[in-house]
Amino acid sequence: MSAPAPATGCRDVPVLAERGQHEVFCGLTGIIWLHRKIQDAFFLVVGSRTCAHLLQSAAGVMIFAEPRFGTAILEETDLAGLADAQEELEREVDRLLSRRPDIRQLFLVGSCPSEVIKLDLSRAAERLSARHAPKVRVLNYSGSGIETTFTEGEDACLAAMAPALPDTDRRQLIMVGALPDVVEDQALDLLSKLGIEDVAVLPARHADSGLAVGPNTVFALTQPFLGGTLAALERRGARHIPAPFPFGEQGTTAWLAAVAREFGVDQAHFDAVTAAPRARATRAVAQAAEGLRDKSVFFFPDSQLEIPLARFLTRECGMRAIEVGAPYIHRGVVGPELDLLDRGPLLAEGQDVERQLDRCRAARPDLTVCGLGLANPLEAEGLATKWAIELVFTPVHFYEQAGDLAGLFSRPLRRRAALRLEAAE
Amino acid sequence: MKLSVWTYEGPPHVGALRVATAMKGLHYVLHAPQGDTYADLLFTMIERRNHRPPVTYTTFQARDLGADTAQLFKTACLAAYERFQPQAMIVGASCTAELIQDDPGGMAETMGLPVPVIPLELPSYQRKENFGADETLFQLVRALSRPMDRSAHVTCNLIGPTALGFRHRDDITELTALLGDMGIGVNVCAPYGATPQDLTRLGAAHFNVLMYPETGEAACRWMERELGQPYTRTVPIGVGATRDFLGEVAALTGRSVALDESRLRLPWYSASVDSTYLTGKRVFIFGDGTHVACAARIARDEMGFEVAGLGCYNREQARMIRGLARDYGVEALITEDYLEVESRIAELAPEMILGTQMERHIGKRLGIPCAVISAPVHVQDFPARYSPQMGIEGANVIFDTWVHPLVMGLEEHLLTMFREDFEFHDDAGASHHGGAATPRVVDPAPAPAEAPETGAEVIWLDEAERELRKVPFFVRGKARRNTETYASERGLTRIGLDTLYDAKAHYAR
Numbered sequence: 031m032s033a034p035a036p037a038t039g040c041r042d043v044p045v046l047a048e049r050g051q052h053e054v055f056c057g058l059t060g061i062i063w064l065h066r067k068i069q070d071a072f073f074l075v076v077g078s079r080t081c082a083h084l085l086q087s088a089a090g091v092m093i094f095a096e097p098r099f100g101t102a103i104l105e106e107t108d109l110a111g112l113a114d115a116q117e118e119l120e121r122e123v124d125r126l127l128s129r130r131p132d133i134r135q136l137f138l139v140g141s142c143p144s145e146v147i148k149l150d151l152s153r154a155a156e157r158l159s160a161r162h163a164p165k166v167r168v169l170n171y172s173g174s175g176i177e178t179t180f181t182e183g184e185d186a187c188l189a190a191m192a193p194a195l196p197d198t199d200r201r202q203l204i205m206v207g208a209l210p211d212v213v214e215d216q217a218l219d220l221l222s223k224l225g226i227e228d229v230a231v232l233p234a235r236h237a238d239s240g241l242a243v244g245p246n247t248v249f250a251l252t253q254p255f256l257g258g259t260l261a262a263l264e265r266r267g268a269r270h271i272p273a274p275f276p277f278g279e280q281g282t283t284a285w286l287a288a289v290a291r292e293f294g295v296d297q298a299h300f301d302a303v304t305a306a307p308r309a310r311a312t313r314a315v316a317q318a319a320e321g322l323r324d325k326s327v328f329f330f331p332d333s334q335l336e337i338p339l340a341r342f343l344t345r346e347c348g349m350r351a352i353e354v355g356a357p358y359i360h361r362g363v364v365g366p367e368l369d370l371l372d373r374g375p376l377l378a379e380g381q382d383v384e385r386q387l388d389r390c391r392a393a394r395p396d397l398t399v400c401g402l403g404l405a406n407p408l409e410a411e412g413l414a415t416k417w418a419i420e421l422v423f424t425p426v427h428f429y430e431q432a433g434d435l436a437g438l439f440s441r442p443l444r445r446r447a448a449l450r451l452e453a454a455e
Numbered sequence: 456m457k458l459s460v461w462t463y464e465g466p467p468h469v470g471a472l473r474v475a476t477a478m479k480g481l482h483y484v485l486h487a488p489q490g491d492t493y494a495d496l497l498f499t500m501i502e503r504r505n506h507r508p509p510v511t512y513t514t515f516q517a518r519d520l521g522a523d524t525a526q527l528f529k530t531a532c533l534a535a536y537e538r539f540q541p542q543a544m545i546v547g548a549s550c551t552a553e554l555i556q557d558d559p560g561g562m563a564e565t566m567g568l569p570v571p572v573i574p575l576e577l578p579s580y581q582r583k584e585n586f587g588a589d590e591t592l593f594q595l596v597r598a599l600s601r602p603m604d605r606s607a608h609v610t611c612n613l614i615g616p617t618a619l620g621f622r623h624r625d626d627i628t629e630l631t632a633l634l635g636d637m638g639i640g641v642n643v644c645a646p647y648g649a650t651p652q653d654l655t656r657l658g659a660a661h662f663n664v665l666m667y668p669e670t671g672e673a674a675c676r677w678m679e680r681e682l683g684q685p686y687t688r689t690v691p692i693g694v695g696a697t698r699d700f701l702g703e704v705a706a707l708t709g710r711s712v713a714l715d716e717s718r719l720r721l722p723w724y725s726a727s728v729d730s731t732y733l734t735g736k737r738v739f740i741f742g743d744g745t746h747v748a749c750a751a752r753i754a755r756d757e758m759g760f761e762v763a764g765l766g767c768y769n770r771e772q773a774r775m776i777r778g779l780a781r782d783y784g785v786e787a788l789i790t791e792d793y794l795e796v797e798s799r800i801a802e803l804a805p806e807m808i809l810g811t812q813m814e815r816h817i818g819k820r821l822g823i824p825c826a827v828i829s830a831p832v833h834v835q836d837f838p839a840r841y842s843p844q845m846g847i848e849g850a851n852v853i854f855d856t857w858v859h860p861l862v863m864g865l866e867e868h869l870l871t872m873f874r875e876d877f878e879f880h881d882d883a884g885a886s887h888h889g890g891a892a893t894p895r896v897v898d899p900a901p902a903p904a905e906a907p908e909t910g911a912e913v914i915w916l917d918e919a920e921r922e923l924r925k926v927p928f929f930v931r932g933k934a935r936r937n938t939e940t941y942a943s944e945r946g947l948t949r950i951g952l953d954t955l956y957d958a959k960a961h962y963a964r
Contacts, residue, residue, distance in 0.1 A: 051531070052514040056490025074458075078550040078579060083465035084493045100460045106580045108456050109554070118456035126458065142488040142551035145517070175490025176517040176551070384538060403495030403507065410505030 039369035043377055045359060050382025053403055054331060054357055055419075056175030057183025058139065059088045063423065064187055065098045067208040068233050070134040072126065073099040075173070076119060076149060077141030088419075098133070100126070104143055115147075119154055120161075127166060134165065134237035137187060140172035167237065169194060179357040181255035181333045181422065184208055188232055192262035198242035202228040203289065204268065206259055207252035210425040211235075217252070217276070217428050220286060223303045226293050232259070243268050250289050252276060252427060254367070255334035257360040274366045277335075278342040278432045279311035284366075307429035314433025315346050321440045321447070323348035328395035330404060331355040331381050332418035337364045339399070339421065341371045347436055351375035352393045355386060397439060414442045461793050461813055463768035463831055467577035468549045469494055470587025470670070474595070475545060476508040476618035480650035481595075482541035484532045486524070486552035486559045489514040501834050502619055511535040513552075525557045529566060532559075536568050543599065543651035544568065545591065547575035571651065573598045583791075585669040585743070585769050588617050592646055593673035599654040602682050605661050609708050610640040612660040612678075614686070615671025616647035621746065621830040623647060625843035626666060630691070633846045634664075637704065637713045645674075658682045662707045666690065666845075668745050669769060692749035694721055694757055694850045714847075721850040725758055733858070737763040737933060739805040741788070741796055741814055742829025744772020746844075748779055750809050750828045753853060755783070763805045764788065766796070793817070804932030807861060812836075823932070824860030828853075862927075913942045916951045923955065937962045 058081055061073045075081050082101035102122050108115040119138075127133060136158070138151045155170040162168065171190035173183040188206065203226055205217060214231060221229050232249075234241045245267035251260065254275050264270060273288035274281050283304060290300050327349045329336040336356045343349040351371075355378040361368070378386070383404075390398060391411070398408055398415045405415040416439055426435040468485060475483040476498050485491070492512050498504045513531045515524050532546065546559040560574025573594050577587050592615075613630060616623035624647070631641050642660035643653045657678065663686035665675045675686040685707055691700035701712045724730060738760045740750050744767040754760040766788030767776045773789045780787035788799050797817045800808060808818045808825040812833040818825030827836060828844075843849040915923070919938075926934045934955075941958035942950050 050534075051492070051512055052489045053492045053495070054489060055493055056488070058490070059493075076456075079459075079462065079464075079466040079583065080468075080491060080550050080579070082459050082462050083469065084490070086461055087465075087497055088493060097460060100458050102456045103459050104456060104580060109580060115456065122456055122458050142490070143554060146520070146551055146554045174517075175488040176515065176520065179489065384534070401496070402500050403492060404499075406499040406503060406505055407507045 035370050036372040038373050040371040040373055040375075040377060041361070041365060041368040043373060046376060046378040048355075048378055048380040048382040048385070050385065052179070052331075052357070052381045053383040053401055054381065055088060055180040055401070056084070056142070057173035057178025057180065057186055058084060058141065058175075059180055060173065060183030060187065061085060061099045061139065062088055064184060064208060064233070067235065068135065069235050070132060070237050071098060071137060072130060072133045072135070073137045073139055074123065074126065075099070075101040075139045075141055076144045076151060077101055077104065077139075078143045079103055081141045081143075098130075104147075109147060115149055116154055116157075120158060123158055123162075123168075127162060134167065136162075136166055136168045137190070138168065138170040139183075139187075140170065140174055142174045142176050145172060145174045145176055167194065179331075181253070181335075182258070182358070184253070185256045185258045188256060189258040189262040191233065192243065192259060192266060195266065196242040198244040199246055200228060200242070200244065201246045202230060202248075203293070204230045204232050204241075204243065204247055204249040204263070205252055206232045206249050206256055206263070208233055209252055209427055213425045213427050213431060216430055220303065220307070220428070221289065224286070224290055224293070224295050224300065226289065226295070248292055250285065251363065252285075253335075254338050254360075254364050255358075257363050260363065272362075272366055274341070274370060275338040276427045277338050277435060278346045279308055279315060279429065280346055280370075281338065281342060282311065282428050282432065283308060284370075304429075311429040311432040315436045318433045318436035318440050319347035321443045322397075322436065324350065325396035325443065326350045326352050326393070327439075328352045328390050328393060328398045329354045329356075330383075330386060330390075330398070330400035330418070331357040331378070332399070332401055333422050334358060334360075334364075335418075335421055336399070337367045337371065337377075340375065341367050342435065343439060344372060345370065346432075347439070349397075349439075352395050353378060353386075353389060355379075355381065357381070397443060399439075414446055416442050459792075463791050463793070463811065463813065464584035465494075466550055466579050467582045467584060467587030467590070468547060468575075468579065469497070470584040470589070471545065471547060471575055471577060471591040472498075472508055472510060473584070473588050473617040473619050473670075474591040474646045475510060476504065477616065477646040478509075478649050478651070480542040480652065481509060482535055482539045482544050483508075483510045484528070484535050484544060484546045484559070484563070485510055485512050485549055486528050486547070486557060487512045487514065487549035488551045489516055491549050491551075498618055501832060502837055503834070504618070508618075509539065509541070515552075520555065524552075524555055525562060528557055528559055529562055532563055532566060532568070536570070541570060541651075543571040543573065543595075545573045545575055545595070547577055548579075550579035553579050571598055583769075585771065588670040589673045592617075592671060593677060595646070595651070595654055596657060596674040597677055597681075599651055600657040600678065600682065601655065603656070603658040606640070606642060606659045608640055609638065609710065610642035610660045611704075612642050612657055612663045612684075613644040613647075614663050614665050614675050614678075615667035615669070616644065617667075617670050618647070619830070619832055620647075620667065620670070621828075621832055621836055622842060622844045622849075623667070624837075625841055626845040626849070628841070629843040629846040629848055630664065630666065633691070633697070633701070633714070634704070636715055637701065637708075637710050639704065639708065639710070658684075660684060662686060662704075664704075669743050669771070690745055690749055691845045692746070692849055693753040693853070694719065695752060696749055697846050697850065716847070719847045719850065721757060721854045724854050730759070730858075733861075734759045736760045736807055736861070737803070737805045738807045738809055739763050739800050739803055739814075740765040740828070741767065741808070741810040743767060743769050744776050746829035747776060749844075751779060751783060753850075754809065754857075757850075758854075758857065760807075764799060764803045766790065766799070768811075797821075804936050806930065806933060807857075809857065826857045826860050912948065913939055914949050916949055918952050919950045919955045922952055934959070 151170040155168045158168040169190045171186040243266045247268035250271045274284040276282040276285040340351045340354045353376045359379045425431050498508045546563045563572045665686045678684045687703050689700040691697040705712045762783045764785050768791045777787045793813045808814045809828045815825045938958040
């Protein structure tokens with residue numbers, strides 16, 4: 031790696047733990063990208079009208095290409111007796127699977143109401159699996175707001191898949207995290223050029239991908255919110271390769287280097303493979319980051335991408351972080367990132383949105399990274415914002431997207447500078 | 456349990472949020488789990504509001520369930536009061552909090568806050584968004600308004616407009632001007648723009664204008680009973696309805712109707728020869744009951760369309776819509792399942808849909824033009840320009856909006872004449888809609904003996920099927936349907952070229 035770690039990283043700095051109103055999505059939101067990623071899966075939320083409304087609203091635009099998700103809306107009668115709810119669910123699933131013969135994996139997704147009434151979805155999944163095996167595998171996880179925040183829904187989904195994977199003794203790498211197909215293909219290509227050929231991806235695009243796991247498996251996370259999946263894969267005997275995340279030129283190089291070390295790739299070969307894309311990424315970032323240098327940034331908690339992105343913005347784009355809020359800080363996962371983040375910003379975990387807004391208004395950052403509920407109100411107060419959700423919905427990983435990632439942050443500032451709405455004088 | 460993919464209405468607490476967000480000086484404390492805050496973005500993104508909705512969510516998590524969620528609610532309630540200093544508060548539970556039975560209303564009452572605190576009971580597992588808005592406004596009005604002397608000048612209240620409403624912002628402006636022309640002032644507009652203090656002055660108005668029965672009817676009924684204020688029954692969307700509405704206002708106030716028609720263009724635009732091609736276009740209408748009823752009247756009486764079918768998603772209006780459907784000689788579709796709406800539309804094959812954003816998508820899939828007439832709303836339903844549905848300008852806006860998706864008069868003829876032209880053909884769509892030109896897909900050889908398409912029990916012979924494909928796309932559905940009806944009425948099981956043209960002659964108008 032080129033840029034050395036700062037003398038004093040943030041791994042041991044005290045964290046402000048907040049407990050107040052959380053202005054965040056629940057884990058159900060992950061279904062919006064997971065259902066596109068896993069092409070033969072259906073996500074059936076067992077929940078309320080609120081869950082259905084959230085999925086529809088969070089998608090922003092409705093995906094009318096017959097979405098592979100839906101909500102089994104609980105009604106008065108379901109709440110009255112639990113035995114009933116199990117039968118009702120089986121009936122709805124039978125109907126769904128007969129209408130959608132292309133479905134090979136069905137996820138029963140728990141919600142706040144289903145958790146509160148203690149609807150046993152794992153039992154339901156077992157029964158339904160037995161009933162529809164071998165054609166359809168039925169798994170369950172919780173995307174409820176009382177247990178998961180936004181991207182933790184993907185974590186819960188992948189963690190639920192891990193125990194069901196077949197065993198293997200193969201020496202292989204699993205790349206863990208749902209990435210846009212184009213980015214995933216780029217990453218696989220880089221790994222292959224490094225000479226690492228036996229690479230699988232979790233989640234796989236199809237049920238019959240042959241994905242398996244075992245004691246000779248090592249895995250690297252491509253997303254920082256996958257702590258539960260990490261634990262689930264370790265329980266299957268696989269070993270985690272700790273690394274910074276592949277955001278920006280430096281993050282990507284560090285991530286690839288950690289994997290390369292594990293597979294004994296020699297430095298000369300590594301440099302030969304990465305030199306060209308590294309140079310491209312550095313150039314692209316420099317161009318996009320022109321307007322970011324010496325500007326300050328303030329992160330509201332959203333996706334757990336905050337710490338890696340703060341590292342990217344401060345080290346590669348010359349920004350200064352004022353506050354880095356994350357819904358949850360998993361030191362085992364983001365430890366290498368914290369080592370690279372220079373001391374200075376306030377690290378906050380959890381949220382009390384009103385107090386955080388007070389801090390933000392007092393600091394008047396040049397750029398505020400926040401959720402959709404806060405963005406327009408803050409813009410109206412004169413603060414430039416970047417919607418955090420776009421960072422999850424846009425290809426931003428690895429070398430070829432490094433410039434786009436910087437561009438996501440610089441665009442709001444460029445736009446402000448471009449607009450001339452006053453009289454010409 | 457009912458499987459749902461897309462919904463027309465959110466849960467009832469979203470209705471309460473629409474009321475709270477429309478008002479000023481009111482704060483809503485909602486007992487709800489983490490994640491329910493997504494509702495904020497409906498207002499800040501779809502409606503581009505520049506303030507956060509005045510809502511505090513308790514956002515409890517699993518670990519709180521074992522501890523004390525009630526205390527969490529009290530803390531949130533007190534903090535919200537201290538920070539926002541509202542004139543009044545509403546408190547309630549979302550679907551999950553309803554299950555843990557903390558009784559927000561009861562708790563808030565014991566806290567002795569120095570402002571009115573109004574508890575909301577919104578049954579999340581039975582009712583929906585419109586009910587939530589209607590009930591919230593009703594509870595606010597019941598708690599805050601009281602009988603008082605009428606204003607010296609004739610005034611009315613505008614009741615029903617909310618945040619996230621379909622063109623509510625501009626309807627208020629239009630109605631205020633219409634009433635102003637008759638010398639009638641607006642006492643209070645609620646909930647849109649009103650403060651709790653304003654609601655205490657509701658009683659000064661001489662009558663109420665019920666703008667949207669979906670969100671204002673319970674409040675109007677209560678004020679009629681308790682404050683002696685009559686309310687208007689006609690929703691002034693469309694030219695005829697606007698005239699009727701003003702007649703109703705005149706009868707209530709003893710003033711004579713005054714309507715400035717200098718800006719009214721719909722009647723002439725509809726009468727002008729360019730509109731001849733609109734005659735008898737078959738439209739399917741779906742949305743909330745109120746907008747559907749208004750649209751049906753405009754479609755038939757003011758645009759010269761044929762109403763091929765209609766329906767609504769809100770059961771509260773089912774009776775009214777069923778009655779209306781009988782008057783129009785069609786069957787009403789009352790459902791909140793968009794798949795049912797889609798299959799009804801496919802079956803009726805209308806030439807245009809007047810619907811919601813959901814029907815706009817259905818129209819895209821089926822290749823049928825659609826104009827949006829009702830909530831649920833989309834960011835496109837909040838145009839920057841003045842764009843009401845009610846009154847004179849509303850009628851003008853509706854004329855433009857409904858005509859825009861259609862292929863226009865002479866273009867329609869040209870398409871019929873040169874339908875196999877390589878670039879100016881069916882699949883290219885209306886020329887004023889842009890998009891890349893789609894080259895015509897040339898049939899591979901003389902269409903091989905593919906299975907003849909079966910419409911119910913009649914079979915289309917190859918030559919007839921090929922001829923049907925030459926009919927322009929915007930009337931093809933109708934041609935197919937008419938021919939099949941014609942055939943089955945005559946007991947024919949096979950449709951040939953002659954049947955197709957016999958049917959065409961039969962239905963000629």
